[in-house]
Amino acid sequence: MDVLAVVILGGLSYGVVLFLVGMGLSLVLGLMGIVNAAHGVLFMAGAYFGLAVAKQTGHFWLGLAAAMAIGALAGLVIERGLLRRLYNHQLEQILVTFGFMYIVTNLHLWIYGPRPKSALVPQALAGSILIGQFTFPVYRIAVIFAGGLLCLVLWYLQEKTKVGAIIRAGMDDPQMARGLGINLTPVNVGAFCLGAGLAGFAGFAGAPVLGGANLATGTEMFFTAIAVCIVGGVGSVQGALAGALLIGVATIFVGAYLPDMATYVTYMLMVIVLLFRPAGLLGAK
């Protein structure tokens, strides 16, 4: 029983980190139709910069804010500097953002060196709770709750606010939205920066769950975020949450009970969803 409890909690905390990074990509993909291949390095940049600020200042929360800020800033640079000239040119978007990914990764190698950085946990969340014969870190439980809260906030923003209505209108029918006098450009830029900021936030907040920050997370997290979008569906909070939690819990579950299949879990889920629900579990039919 304790094994099952730890597996579920582990899967949920991992899934929440995937939700935070996948949500940003899903939002941008759904609203603007852009596959931002540099999304993973925003996660990595948030982790590195946030950890640097937190270690320098001794404040975890400052690091968290810095991580989100660097993600949003990088998002602004990508959108305004690179992508605004490439709307409706999908191949060029992917190529440009892929190149940006390599540039940012090498920049981090130059600034921070090749070695991974260990994660930081705030003192108040540094302990563990006993679950049978195991201990489980309090921080990961806090991540589950924080992720849930953020999910509610984002859902509220998406469903119950005017801004959310405009974003959804822009996703469903951008021409009609423009025809009604809505200027989608600031909406797109805002959504892109929000998505990028979420990725940076996820990088720092998720570092203790993933064991720290390293240069490989840039590419790894991009492909995982794509998987979240495919499985859950693009453009909605619910879709990103469903996809992320399914992948997170399945990965940990299969790793514990069917370890030989652990490598293939994410890809198998993607194949199954694409076969039976190509738009994703909660995507539009």
Next chain:
Amino acid sequence: MKGKMWVLCAVGILACLFPAIASYSSAAEQKEIRVGAILDLTGMLSPIGVDSQKGIMLAFEKAGYKIAGKTVKLIVEDGASDPNTTMDKTRKLVETNKVQLIIGPIHSGACAVMAPYLDRVKVPQIGISCNNDELALKHKWMFLTAGLLHQFTYPAGVYACNKMGYKTATTLATDYVAGHDFTAGFVDGFQDKGGKVIQQQWFPEKTTDFTPYVVSLKKSDCFVPWLAGNFAFSGLRQFKELGVKMPIIEPEDGGVTVSPPAIKELGNLVKDITTAAIYAYTLDTPGNKEFVQAYKDKYNVLPGPMSGGGYSSAQVAMAALEKTRGQGKPEDLLEAITNVSIMTVRGPISYTKEHVGISTTWIFKIDENLVPQLVGQGRTRADKVGDKMVVKLIE
């Protein structure tokens, strides 16, 4: 007519000068020895790749970039911890840069890809770390300086049973060649001395969350994880967070546990871990104190295992090139490397006729001050018997 005469004269003069120019070029070339190094400067193994580069460059700097009175040109390329990239760089070093030998890389998959090509072009490769049996069995031009993967970790298994008194063990390692072979060596040594391995687990290469493997661990006298590079950072933290109480003995340190920069990041997570490594800065080997000081002066940090590994492999390269004076046939250099028997900062290095290092495995325990203390060692050799490589503990 006059114009044509001028052209003919110019051509004639050039024709006379050409042999002189050609001989000047080859003389210039003969005065220079070209050494290539393919190192994992980016990618999964970048932390230890960069360390090995530092060690190699320090070795050549100490020699003044001169061997047998000739200037040494060291050309370093980044293999990016990737076999395809490594292969491209290998071709470049051989075909464009005309190197006489190549040092590195560390990535075992990359070495496997280079091996057939180097056999064809007859350029020897001096490895830095351990590698798998196939390289020794099938490829003549590869030198496995730290020995075979399972050869290197065999003494750690013997140590765990004999000296630490453990009777049962549970293992966890990355699910690829190095993970399997490193673990196999430990298991062989452990079981040969009467121990029993009650569980073996393997995790996929991109694993970041070790929860499923920790909850599946069976209780035993010791926990034997092999975690290289990034995995060590996530794994060691998560083992502690999830309440793993079994003493940890690593079959090999993954370039992390005895590496001072990594210890600085990991802190108490490495305390009390016993591990096997090719080198640590605390070794009392001839020349090591001077190497550690020189490394610290130059790079402002203490050397890690691959720093010592890179330095030692460069020492091997220089000893062999000194013997051939940087000239002669490739087979002469091959023979010179095969016959190398030198004392390096990581201990004595020599090779069997299959070009497998007769290897010293140093066993360290990280003390409460996070310093790797030498607690044991074992010297092994691996020889070809039939179509297999058989490991023997010699000291």
